[in-house]
Amino acid sequence: MTRYEKEIYGIVSNSYEHLTAEKIFEELKKKYPGVVLATVYNNLNKLWEAGMIRKVSVEGMADRYDRMEKHDHLVCRHCGKLADIGLEDLTLSLKGQLGEFFLSYDLKVFYICPECRERLNNENER
Amino acid sequence: MTRYEKEIYGIVSNSYEHLTAEKIFEELKKKYPGVVLATVYNNLNKLWEAGMIRKVSVEGMADRYDRMEKHDHLVCRHCGKLADIGLEDLTLSLKGQLGEFFLSYDLKVFYICPECRERLNNENER
């Protein structure tokens, strides 16, 4: 594992935010000002292919990177922000339905986040 | 509803494939050779925002457009192809866990599709 790979893995897997490549790049630059964005992308892809980090894709937004630890995502339909949520594990049920062909799953739940809800309420009251 | 909107809605909602904007564009051109890709994107977005079609986003691939009818997706981790699958409906369970804030959910199941499985097997036997 190279310097950057290790560093990027650390950033992604220790964060509870859902960082874009750009954010990770900014973070990494604090310690290694010389690093370029392409290197970040290359390492993110390597880590993803090695199954060490997750990539989270939501229509219209840049991909986010996330720690592996099992959890699902809430996605605000208003502002696009992600939040973690631990829902019932579907693995067994899916394995039952699909057999050994099952690899993994990705469950996203759409909602309106508390901040957006509040904002919308305020706008309506006026 | 405009000509193109209607046409595009028809293409997407009558197809069991998971079409990209590009494919829809090609389809539409057969009937309306003058249409441009930007118009397709604009109409797809309008339809999506109106809740009339789905947009399916998988990391690294162009977005796919799909009919609304409730179903989940199998995604091949090898070739990226999508397939429909009807899994147990999670709506009630999620509403129970999240309350009225719940809007909808998106469940993708990753696997290796039959074609890729076969291809991989053949390669191994050699």
Place this chain on the structure above:
DNA sequence: CTAAATGCAAACTATTTGCAACGAT
């Protein structure tokens, strides 16, 4: 010493936007 990792710039893909012309009410 060698192979892999990095920097850099350029390429590329998917998608969106601004604006002028057009078309339907």
Place this chain on the structure above:
DNA sequence: ATCGTTGCAAATAGTTTGCATTTAG
């Protein structure tokens, strides 16, 4: 006459690639 729709070209965002250079085992 007006307002939304379209064509067009250009812009943008996100991401990948090729190649020369550097770095690490």
